[in-house]
Each structure stands twice: as C-alpha cells, then as structure tokens.
Amino acid sequence: MHTKTIKELSALLQAKKISATELAQLHLDRIAKSELNAFLHVDAALTLQQAAAADLRLAGNDTTPLTGIPIAHKDIFVTRDWRSTAGSKMLGNYTSPFDAAVVERFNRAGTVTLGKLNCDEFAMGSSNENSAFGLVKNPWDTLAIPGGSSGGSAAAIAARLAPAATATDTGGSIRQPASLCGVTGIKPTYGRVSRYGMIAFASSLDQGGPMAKTAEDCGLLLNAMAGFDERDSTSIERPQEDFTRDLNRSLQGLRIGVPREYFGAGLASDVEQAVRAALAEYEKLGATLVDISLPKTELSIPVYYVIAPAEASSNLSRFDGVRYGHRAKDYKDLSDMYQKSRAEGFGVEVKRRILVGAYVLSHGYYDAYYLQAQKIRRLIADDFKQAFTQCDVIMGPVSPTVAWDLGAKADDPVANYLADIFTLSTSLAGLPGMSIPCGFGQGEKNAQRPVGLQIIGNYFDEARLLNVAHQYQLATDWHQRAPAGI
Numbered sequence: 001m002h003t004k005t006i007k008e009l010s011a012l013l014q015a016k017k018i019s020a021t022e023l024a025q026l027h028l029d030r031i032a033k034s035e036l037n038a039f040l041h042v043d044a045a046l047t048l049q050q051a052a053a054a055d056l057r058l059a060g061n062d063t064t065p066l067t068g069i070p071i072a073h074k075d076i077f078v079t080r081d082w083r084s085t086a087g088s089k090m091l092g093n094y095t096s097p098f099d100a101a102v103v104e105r106f107n108r109a110g111t112v113t114l115g116k117l118n119c120d121e122f123a124m125g126s127s128n129e130n131s132a133f134g135l136v137k138n139p140w141d142t143l144a145i146p147g148g149s150s151g152g153s154a155a156a157i158a159a160r161l162a163p164a165a166t167a168t169d170t171g172g173s174i175r176q177p178a179s180l181c182g183v184t185g186i187k188p189t190y191g192r193v194s195r196y197g198m199i200a201f202a203s204s205l206d207q208g209g210p211m212a213k214t215a216e217d218c219g220l221l222l223n224a225m226a227g228f229d230e231r232d233s234t235s236i237e238r239p240q241e242d243f244t245r246d247l248n249r250s251l252q253g254l255r256i257g258v259p260r261e262y263f264g265a266g267l268a269s270d271v272e273q274a275v276r277a278a279l280a281e282y283e284k285l286g287a288t289l290v291d292i293s294l295p296k297t298e299l300s301i302p303v304y305y306v307i308a309p310a311e312a313s314s315n316l317s318r319f320d321g322v323r324y325g326h327r328a329k330d331y332k333d334l335s336d337m338y339q340k341s342r343a344e345g346f347g348v349e350v351k352r353r354i355l356v357g358a359y360v361l362s363h364g365y366y367d368a369y370y371l372q373a374q375k376i377r378r379l380i381a382d383d384f385k386q387a388f389t390q391c392d393v394i395m396g397p398v399s400p401t402v403a404w405d406l407g408a409k410a411d412d413p414v415a416n417y418l419a420d421i422f423t424l425s426t427s428l429a430g431l432p433g434m435s436i437p438c439g440f441g442q443g444e445k446n447a448q449r450p451v452g453l454q455i456i457g458n459y460f461d462e463a464r465l466l467n468v469a470h471q472y473q474l475a476t477d478w479h480q481r482a483p484a485g486i
C-alpha cells in the first residue's frame with residue numbers, strides 16, 4: 001500500500017477498499033520504525049482522529065480527491081495541533097494558535113496529517129544538517145545527506161513514510177532535496193501559494209509547494225494548496241486552476257531550452273549523463289532541444305546570498321525572547337535578555353546569515369551590496385524573459401552532484417552555497433520549477449544516489465510543467481524506483 005500513488009490511494013479510498021484510518025495507521029507504523037529522523041513531531045492519537053473524520057466524509061458524498069490521503073508538513077508551516085519549530089531551538093516548544101493557510105487548505109480537503117517534518121533551521125541550508133534536532137539521512141544511502149532545506153519532506157516520500165508532503169523553496173529547497181532523494185517536487189510561481197503561517201525566511205523568495213512520487217500527484221496536491229489569500233500581501237489573485245488539466249497533452253513540438261551555463265565545468269559527469277539521457281528521451285517524445293543562454297547564472301549565488309540574508313535578518317528580528325520562542329533564564333536587563341535569548345536560540349548558520357544580512361543593509365553598505373544585488377536580480381529575471389522567447393520550458397540539472405556524504409561540507413558554508421547554482425536564479429526570478437527523478441550517479445559510491453532533472457517554466461505555467469513531467473513519467477520508471485528494502 002505504501003508504494004501506491006495518491007491517485008491510486010484516492011481510488012481505493014473512494015471505493016471503500018481501504019479506510020483512511022487503516023491508511024493512516026499503516027504509515028504511522030512505518031514512521032515509528034524509521035531511523036531517518038525525517039519526522040520531528042508525531043501524535044498518533046491526533047492523526048487517527050483526523051482519519052476518523054475523513055472516514056466519515058468518505059461514507060458520505062462530501063469528498064475531494066485528497067480526502068483520507070495521509071500527508072506530512074514541513075515544520076515551517078505552523079499547526080495548531082502539532083508543535084512548530086522551523087528546525088530551531090528558538091521555537092523548540094512553540095505551538096501556534098492557528099494553522100498556516102496551506103495546512104488549513106489541506107485540512108479542508110480532508111487530508112490526514114501524519115506529523116511535522118525535519119528541515120534546516122528556518123529553511124537555511126542545502127543538506128538538512130542545520131536542523132537543531134539532528135540531521136536527516138538519505139533513504140537511498142544513509143551515509144548521504146537528503147538535501148535541504150526540505151530534507152525531511154524528501155526523505156519521507158522516498159522512504160514511503162508518507163505519500164504526500166509539503167515543502168518550501170526559497171532558493172531550491174523543494175527541487176534540490178527532491179532531486180537528491182529521487183522524488184518529484186514542484187516550486188510554484190512566487191505568489192501562487194499563501195505564505196500565511198509559513199515561518200518566514202526571505203519573504204520575496206519563499207514559496208510553498210508539494211512533494212510526492214509523481215507529477216500527477218503533485219498536480220492533485222497543488223490544486224488544494226494554491227489559491228489567493230488576502231492574509232498574504234504577495235498572494236496573487238487569479239482564478240482557481242486545475243493543475244492536472246493538461247497532463248495528457250502530447251509533447252509534439254515542445255521547445256526545450258537547454259542553457260549552456262548549466263552544463264559547464266562544475267557539473268559532475270554522472271549527473272550530466274543522466275540529464276542528457278532524459279533530454280534524449282524528450283526528443284523521442286516529440287520535443288526539440290534549443291540551445292539557450294542564461295548569462296547571469298553565475299551571479300545568482302552572490303545575489304541570493306545578499307538578498308536572502310538581508311530579508312532573513314529583518315524577519316528573524318521578531319525572535320527576541322519576548323513574544324514567543326526561547327527566552328534565556330538569566331539576564332541583567334532587557335538588552336541582555338535579547339542578546340542571550342538570541343545567542344542561545346539560534347544555530348550557527350542562522351547567526352551567520354543574520355550578521356551578513358544586517359551588514360549588507362547597514363548605512364554605507366546598502367548601496368554597494370543590497371541595492372546592487374536587487375539590480376542584478378532584475379537582470380537575472382530578464383535572462384529568463386529572453387530565453388522564453390525561444391523555448392516553452394527550460395531543462396537542466398538541479399544539483400551539480402548527487403547527494404554528498406553527511407558531514408562532507410558541514411564546516412564549509414560556501415561549499416554549500418555553491419551547490420545551489422542551478423536553483424537560485426529561478427527563485428530570484430520568481431519562476432516555477434520542478435525536479436523529477438531521471439537516473440542515478442555512477443561509481444561504486446554514487447550508484448545508489450538519485451539524479452533529478454530540473455524543469456523550469458514561465459510564470460504561471462505549472463500546468464505545462466506537470467504535463468511535461470507526467471509524459472516523461474509515463475515513458476520511464478525512474479520515479480517508481482524505491483530504495484532497497486522499501
């Protein structure tokens with residue numbers, strides 16, 4: 001049962017071949033046995049209560065395609081019933097008085113929450129090693145990182161601990177862990193999914209999205225997840241869409257842009273081979289490859305690592321030990337309380353970013369760094385605008401290498417930042433992007449480590465991205481592979 005897709009499970013639930021309660025219990029049992037550390041908070045009684053409610057709905061007519069489907073939420077989305085920590089000691093004991101918009105929407109659709117998923121602290125990282133609650137292991141190879149920041153989400157799907165998960169992507173955190181764990185994930189256009197109740201990292205970049213086994217499942221999840229929300233000032237007001245509407249369109253005549261800059265030095269040869277094989281498969285499906293250029297790609301790293309910390313330093317100023325979160329026990333006065341609470345509550349990477357952010361925003365440096373970064377951000381978006389005059393979608397690698405060993409880059413923040421080279425520009429431009437499994441690494445060590453294909457679309461073109469991904473998944477079986485013993 002745990003190997004089935006949401007689409008398949010939904011049919012079984014509707015036909016009463018399985019109950020939501022049985023399905024929830026089965027996944028709770030798998031979670032209890034797992035040693036990946038993908039889950040931070042599980043409460044079986046609460047989950048079963050939601051499952052019982054879903055079963056009642058399934059007995060009547062008030063159902064959606066997601067009623068009774070188990071889901072797990074990245075611990076960046078606040079929940080009333082489960083703790084919400086953002087992977088930080090700062091929020092170690094925090095329970096929210098309300099549900100995030102995304103959680104509300106899934107609850108309304110009738111999904112059953114399995115618990116909250118581990119992630120890098122405040123979603124800052126690419127390996128999930130920055131969580132205050134311990135690292136997450138990659139189910140394909142437990143010596144490898146699962147990717148980050150949504151490492152718990154990707155590991156949970158890959159290990160078949162949940163058929164569906166939420167995640168967030170600020171600079172790649174849906175696509176990169178999906179790639180490194182061999183699952184499917186989509187980061188929608190900025191503004192598609194409400195940020196209300198999504199603990200903020202960098203507000204102009206943060207975007208929620210789903211992860212699942214297939215593109216079709218991601219479409220079903222996005223249908224529930226996306227939509228205008230007046231509580232999020234950057235939410236986009238557009239009519240509700242069915243993101244699965246184009247899944248079965250033929251790819252005949254599809255123009256795929258292949259950016260030169262995504263295949264240069266620095267791209268591991270095994271990743272390149274898997275991605276090129278996927279492009280060849282697309283040619284068989286009727287698509288044509290177009291050589292394109294995204295000349296500002298290289299600048300996305302410095303630009304992102306100025307803008308994201310700047311916004312983070314501002315967003316994280318709310319954690320002062322007064323309103324919520326950790327408060328130091330001993331302090332002399334108010335200022336001492338702020339300092340000690342923040343010094344104790346935040347981890348190293350978060351502090352590093354707060355310092356960088358405060359620096360680039362400070363008087364005298366603002367023009368040199370922050371303003372400059374904003375200008376280049378615009379040029380990065382212009383690269384894509386130009387590219388989309390020549391092609392319908394863009395394809396390339398997600399990550400320059402397969403998952404690296406746990407600990408390998410733990411003491412080297414810049415090495416982590418450099419690995420984000422292929423995902424950051426999409427985020428800076430606000431475009432939708434996805435990752436689908438397309439093969440494995442090579443060599444003794446990497447043979448069990450998945451490779452993801454990145455598909456980038458124009459604004460609001462999620463339905464096309466899902467169509468393009470789905471057609472590939474009909475023709476190949478990479479997305480059906482599961483780690484040994486699972």
Ligand code: GLN
Pocket residue numbers: 123124125126148149168169170171172173174201308420
């Ligand atoms: N790896 C990037 C960072 O560390 C992206 C993280 C994200 O998308 N949340 O900021």
